[in-house]
Amino acid sequence: MNGTWAYVNLALYVLSFICYARYLYGNNQWVGRLATVFLAAGVLAHYVALLERSRWTHTVPYDDLYGSMSLFAWLLGVTYLGLEVYHRQRSVGAFVTLLLIIWTSLVMAFAPSSAPAASRARGPLFALHVTLTTLAYAAFGLSFVLSVIYLIQNHVLKARRPGLTFWRFPALDVLDGMSRSSVLVGLVALAVGNSFGFVWQHRLNGHYSAADPKIIVTLVIFALYVAYSWLAVKAGWRGARAARICALNFILVLFSYTIVNLYLTSFHRYL
Amino acid sequence: MPTATNSSKAFAGRVQIALIGCSHRTAPVELRERIAFTPDQALRAADELRLSGTLEEAVVLSTCNRSELYGVPRDADTDAQAAMESFLTNFHGIPASELDGRLFRQQNSEAVRHLFRVSAGLDSMLLGEAEILGQVRDAYGRALDHGSTGPVLNRLFQGALEVGKRVRTETEVGSRPMSVAWAGVKLAERVFGDLEGHEALILGAGAVAEQVVEHLRNRGIGRLRVVNRSRDRAEDLAQRVGGESIDWSHLEHALKAPDIIVTSVGGTEPVLSRALLDRVHSARGGRALFVVDLGVPRNVEPAAANLYNLYLYNIDDLGEIVEQNRKAREAEVPRAEALITEHIGKFETWCTSVEAISLTQRLRERLIKERGRLLDERAAELANLPTVERDRILRLTDELIERVVQTPHDRLRRTRELRRRLAGIEALRDLFGLDGEDS
Numbered sequence: 001m002n003g004t005w006a007y008v009n010l011a012l013y014v015l016s017f018i019c020y021a022r023y024l025y026g027n028n029q030w031v032g033r034l035a036t037v038f039l040a041a042g043v044l045a046h047y048v049a050l051l052e053r054s055r056w057t058h059t060v061p062y063d064d065l066y067g068s069m070s071l072f073a074w075l076l077g078v079t080y081l082g083l084e085v086y087h088r089q090r091s092v093g094a095f096v097t098l099l100l101i102i103w104t105s106l107v108m109a110f111a112p113s114s115a116p117a118a119s120r121a122r123g124p125l126f127a128l129h130v131t132l133t134t135l136a137y138a139a140f141g142l143s144f145v146l147s148v149i150y151l152i153q154n155h156v157l158k159a160r161r162p163g164l165t166f167w168r169f170p171a172l173d174v175l176d177g178m179s180r181s182s183v184l185v186g187l188v189a190l191a192v193g194n195s196f197g198f199v200w201q202h203r204l205n206g207h208y209s210a211a212d213p214k215i216i217v218t219l220v221i222f223a224l225y226v227a228y229s230w231l232a233v234k235a236g237w238r239g240a241r242a243a244r245i246c247a248l249n250f251i252l253v254l255f256s257y258t259i260v261n262l263y264l265t266s267f268h269r270y271l
Numbered sequence: 272m273p274t275a276t277n278s279s280k281a282f283a284g285r286v287q288i289a290l291i292g293c294s295h296r297t298a299p300v301e302l303r304e305r306i307a308f309t310p311d312q313a314l315r316a317a318d319e320l321r322l323s324g325t326l327e328e329a330v331v332l333s334t335c336n337r338s339e340l341y342g343v344p345r346d347a348d349t350d351a352q353a354a355m356e357s358f359l360t361n362f363h364g365i366p367a368s369e370l371d372g373r374l375f376r377q378q379n380s381e382a383v384r385h386l387f388r389v390s391a392g393l394d395s396m397l398l399g400e401a402e403i404l405g406q407v408r409d410a411y412g413r414a415l416d417h418g419s420t421g422p423v424l425n426r427l428f429q430g431a432l433e434v435g436k437r438v439r440t441e442t443e444v445g446s447r448p449m450s451v452a453w454a455g456v457k458l459a460e461r462v463f464g465d466l467e468g469h470e471a472l473i474l475g476a477g478a479v480a481e482q483v484v485e486h487l488r489n490r491g492i493g494r495l496r497v498v499n500r501s502r503d504r505a506e507d508l509a510q511r512v513g514g515e516s517i518d519w520s521h522l523e524h525a526l527k528a529p530d531i532i533v534t535s536v537g538g539t540e541p542v543l544s545r546a547l548l549d550r551v552h553s554a555r556g557g558r559a560l561f562v563v564d565l566g567v568p569r570n571v572e573p574a575a576a577n578l579y580n581l582y583l584y585n586i587d588d589l590g591e592i593v594e595q596n597r598k599a600r601e602a603e604v605p606r607a608e609a610l611i612t613e614h615i616g617k618f619e620t621w622c623t624s625v626e627a628i629s630l631t632q633r634l635r636e637r638l639i640k641e642r643g644r645l646l647d648e649r650a651a652e653l654a655n656l657p658t659v660e661r662d663r664i665l666r667l668t669d670e671l672i673e674r675v676v677q678t679p680h681d682r683l684r685r686t687r688e689l690r691r692r693l694a695g696i697e698a699l700r701d702l703f704g705l706d707g708e709d710s
Binding site for chain 2: 026153157158162173174236237238262
């Protein structure tokens with residue numbers, strides 16, 4: 001079921017995308033600011049939509065795949081807004097909002113019509129574990145978008161055929177910086193979120209265990225993004241090679257988020 | 272943007288603007304240089320045009336590509352443009368016959384459109400060039416400080432500066448590089464972003480290299496070093512641009528530091544081979560290196576373009592980009608024209624508003640004058656009235672006049688649509704006979 005706010009947030013994301021695309025084409029600062037305002041309003045509406053659905057399902061929004069994906073989109077929007085403010089760079093907004101629109105539309109299209117069975121309450125530690133891990137995935141998603149733009153921009157520069165919108169894109173160094181910031185946010189969120197997960201598991205079972213495909217894949221993801229962060233400043237790897245690693249890492253994130261969660265794990269499975 | 276200190280001065284009457292001038296489109300450089308104005312001459316010319324009674328307000332815009340006189344005629348019925356033309360020939364001592372067919376004359380909305388197009392760079396030799404906006408700002412700023420502008424030209428020039436800025440920020444008319452030197456620097460910014468904190472090495476000290484250096488300096492490059500086969504020329508250029516010179520024998524060592532290399536040296540063999548660049552690139556930790564090769568024959572071995580994290584552009588690559596940008600700029604002209612039309616509309620609305628308010632002011636003056644005449648005609652009838660009663664009649668008629676005038680005055684001030692409908696405000700002026708001073 002999609003509540004009214006879900007449609008409102010999708011509409012605001014669409015408006016934000018239109019403004020970001022116009023900004024990319026026309027470079028009107030006011031249109032750019034309007035894009036940010038629409039995105040911020042969209043993120044706010046998305047938050048209300050998550051609350052609305054939580055009330056309907058009588059549980060947290062990440063209890064099923066639909067809610068979890070919606071939370072992912074919301075955190076992607078929040079992370080991007082933070083990066084936009086920090087780096088003062090709006091040129092990639094059109095791509096991020098396009099991803100938000102596609103993601104949110106898919107989530108809405110496959111939203112279950114009946115509420116899932118409410119799970120038992122697991123406490124704030126578990127909530128923080130899931131939210132921070134989803135934030136990490138959202139940040140990695142953002143770094144994926146930035147890395148893909150980097151690779152396109154790099155290809156255009158190497159081929160010496162800059163197109164018409166080329167001049168509006170951020171510089172390679174800016175994209176690289178934004179991507180690394182985003183990965184850093186993801187790594188911190190993943191480290192803290194997983195720590196909370198281990199503590200919660202200890203409280204639940206009285207011991208720590210990594211014997212679950214989800215935990216193993218998450219640790220591999222963590223190691224791969226640490227490797228990217230290191231290589232991104234290392235001679236011979238910085239630039240396009242590091243961007244390629246970052247983009248490829250996200251494939252594993254998607255694998256972990258979908259296949260692992262749905263089919264391979266036992267206690268990380270959605271209800 | 273200069274501020275209009277005297278823009279609050281009330282404007283009485285019709286808003287008229289006269290323009291005469293010549294530009295690269297109408298006159299060759301030999302003539303343009305003879306009728307150009309220095310900043311001091313421009314102010315003196317504006318003073319003389321005002322003191323002679325030809326113009327109420329005046330601004331002279333003079334650049335290497337144009338000399339234009341903008342003014343508000345003091346008397347709407349005389350041919351101010353003929354007087355301005357005659358003034359121009361006298362001021363520069365040029366026979367009128369030499370200017371025959373070389374000067375253009377425009378007035379009112381045509382003159383407004385012309386200035387807005389000039390300010391937007393649409394009338395420039397190099398479409399969308401940025402310099403003209405600064406020149407318009409300077410010419411207006413000087414005239415404003417000197418006191419030769421008034422409410423009309425203040426509004427006109429502020430509108431021109433606004434539209435010039437909007438065209439540059441909201442369209443692509445002025446945003447794309449139009450010279451190989453500028454294109455090279457802009458491309459480097461696509462790699463590094465802000466050039467502050469980055470280092471450039473210039474190989475060669477010729478004219479093209481100097482152009483690149485100028486652009487790099489304008490974009491805030493952190494450190495500039497010049498290396499040339501002739502150390503004297505390298506030192507000369509380095510001194511002029513605030514950089515450092517390096518001896519040619521230290522070239523390989525010098526190549527390890529910069530993020531941007533610009534080469535324009537003579538010679539038949541490449542100065543920078545792939546092997547050399549590979550060595551220095553590894554030595555500098557694989558950081559991105561942007562190389563602009565402006566030499567003909569090429570100074571950099573083409574195979575160097577395949578090195579990882581190295582971006583190589585030669586003069587043909589940059590030439591193609593400049594050509595592509597020229598077409599892109601031309602494609603943006605309709606959008607720029609639309610912005611100009613929007614601002615002309617704003618200016619005309621302001622003119623109508625000023626005219627409308629002056630019209631009601633004239634109506635008030637006319638009614639007060641008519642009351643005076645009536646009281647004079649009926650002086651015999653009123654002679655027996657006590658002073659108190661006569662004062663009372665004056666107060667009551669004052670109130671009546673205010674009531675008659677206030678409603679149209681307020682409505683004209685507040686309602687833009689009404690002013691638009693009354694664009695032919697001339698008819699009202701004629702209807703009430705509010706034209707002349709003696710009405």
